[in-house]
Amino acid sequence: MKDQAKKPNKPYPDFPLFPHPCGKWAKKIKGKTCYFGHWDNPQGALQEFYSRNHDTAPVQPEMRSEPDDDATPRFEDDGLLRLQEACDLFLSAKFQKCQSLEITQVTYKEYVKTCERILRFWDSRRVVESLKPSDFLAYKTDRLKTCNVQTVGNEITRVKTLLKWLWDSELTIKIAVGPDFRKPSRKVIRRLRRIEGTKLFTADQIHALLAESGSVLRAQIFLGINCAFGNTDCQSMPQSVIDNAIKAEWIxxxxxxxxxxxxxxxxxxxxxxxxxxxxxxxxxLARTNSRFGEFAFLLANGNRLGLDSVRITERFAAARKNAFIQRGGFYWLRHTFATIAGATTDQVAVNSIMGHVDATMAANYRHHISNERLLAVTNKVRDWLFE
Known part of the structure; x- marks a missing residue:
C-alpha cells in the first residue's frame, strides 16, 4: 500500500486555504470545496484563489517566508469564511475601485469605518454565514444609541453592500438580514427633517461665513452658493477646471x-x-512639490483636501463657529441655492446646474438648455445674496 504524503502546515497562521488530503490547497465556498494548487506551491495557490474569486489579489495577506509566532490566527482549517477575512477582501476590492476613481476616497473611508464597527461589535473570527437576522437587528439597535435614523440607514446600506459583494463573489451563501434591518422609511426621514428644521442659510449668514474664511474656503463657499457644488465636488476638482472657468467665466x-x-x-x-x-x-506647490498638483484645493502640507482627516466639513465648521452660527454644514449652501433659485420657476435650469439626474422622457429629447436660462437662475441667487 502506497504511503500517504503528510499534509503540510500553513505557511503562516492566517493563510486562507487549508491542505486537502488530495494534495492541493482548498477552501470551502458556498458549501463546496474548491481547489487552488498543489501543496508544494502555496504562493501559486493563493494567487489562483484571488484571481478566480476577486479579480485582483488584495494588498494583504502576503506570503511570508517564516510564520509569525505572535500572529493571532484569523482563519480556521475548516475553510469557513470569517468576518475579518471577509472585511479584508471587501476593502481590498473597494480600494482598487478607489484607485481607479470608480468610487471616491470619502466613500472608501466610510466602508473602512463600517468594517471596523462590525468587527468591534461581533467577534472578528465569527463565521459570516452564522449571522442571523437577530444579529443584524442587535447591530442596528446599538447604532441607534449614538446616531440618528438617517445615519443608521446609510450604515445599513453599507453593511448590505458588503454582504452582497460576498454573495456575488461566491464566498458565502445569501445571508438573511431579516425584515427589520432596513433603511428608515421616507415618512420617518421627513419627520426627522421636520424636527431638525430647514437647511437654509440667510444672506447675512453667508456673508459672515465668507468673512471668517481663508482664501481657499472662501472660493469653495462661492462655488457652493453660485453653482450648488457639494463637498466632494470641491475636494475632487482638478485645477484645469478652475483655469478654464476663470478664462470662460463659466464652469x-x-x-x-x-x-x-x-x-x-x-x-x-x-x-x-x-x-x-x-x-x-x-x-x-512651489513650497512642497506636491504629488497632487492636478487638484485645485490643497492643504498647506501639499496633501489633497479630503485625502486625510482634513476635509471641507471641518474647515467650514470652524468658520461657522467663528461666525456665531449655531447650525449648518457646507452642503446647506446647495440647499440654499436650490431654494432661492427655485423662485425663477425654471426648475429644469435649476436641476441642470445642480447636476440632478433627470430620467424623464422630456430629458431624453432635450439636448441643451440655453445660457440665458442658466444666467437667469444664477443671477436670481446673486441678487438675493448681494441685495
Whole structure:
C-alpha cells in the first residue's frame, strides 16, 4: 500500500486555504470545496484563489517566508469564511475601485469605518454565514444609541453592500438580514427633517461665513452658493477646471456623485475668489512639490483636501463657529441655492446646474438648455445674496 504524503502546515497562521488530503490547497465556498494548487506551491495557490474569486489579489495577506509566532490566527482549517477575512477582501476590492476613481476616497473611508464597527461589535473570527437576522437587528439597535435614523440607514446600506459583494463573489451563501434591518422609511426621514428644521442659510449668514474664511474656503463657499457644488465636488476638482472657468467665466464640471454634466455661469465675486485660491495653491506647490498638483484645493502640507482627516466639513465648521452660527454644514449652501433659485420657476435650469439626474422622457429629447436660462437662475441667487 502506497504511503500517504503528510499534509503540510500553513505557511503562516492566517493563510486562507487549508491542505486537502488530495494534495492541493482548498477552501470551502458556498458549501463546496474548491481547489487552488498543489501543496508544494502555496504562493501559486493563493494567487489562483484571488484571481478566480476577486479579480485582483488584495494588498494583504502576503506570503511570508517564516510564520509569525505572535500572529493571532484569523482563519480556521475548516475553510469557513470569517468576518475579518471577509472585511479584508471587501476593502481590498473597494480600494482598487478607489484607485481607479470608480468610487471616491470619502466613500472608501466610510466602508473602512463600517468594517471596523462590525468587527468591534461581533467577534472578528465569527463565521459570516452564522449571522442571523437577530444579529443584524442587535447591530442596528446599538447604532441607534449614538446616531440618528438617517445615519443608521446609510450604515445599513453599507453593511448590505458588503454582504452582497460576498454573495456575488461566491464566498458565502445569501445571508438573511431579516425584515427589520432596513433603511428608515421616507415618512420617518421627513419627520426627522421636520424636527431638525430647514437647511437654509440667510444672506447675512453667508456673508459672515465668507468673512471668517481663508482664501481657499472662501472660493469653495462661492462655488457652493453660485453653482450648488457639494463637498466632494470641491475636494475632487482638478485645477484645469478652475483655469478654464476663470478664462470662460463659466464652469464646465460634471457632478462627481452622478457624472451629470454641468455648465454654470460664474459671478465676478466667484472668479475673484478662484483666482486668489489659485495663487495660494501655486505657493503650496512651489513650497512642497506636491504629488497632487492636478487638484485645485490643497492643504498647506501639499496633501489633497479630503485625502486625510482634513476635509471641507471641518474647515467650514470652524468658520461657522467663528461666525456665531449655531447650525449648518457646507452642503446647506446647495440647499440654499436650490431654494432661492427655485423662485425663477425654471426648475429644469435649476436641476441642470445642480447636476440632478433627470430620467424623464422630456430629458431624453432635450439636448441643451440655453445660457440665458442658466444666467437667469444664477443671477436670481446673486441678487438675493448681494441685495
Amino acid at each position: 464646465d464640471y460634471a457632478r462627481v456623485k452622478t457624472e451629470v454634466d454641468r455648465w454654470c455661469p460664474l459671478w465676478p465675486e466667484t472668479i475673484a475668489a478662484l483666482k486668489e485660491a489659485t495663487s495660494v495653491r501655486d505657493a503650496v
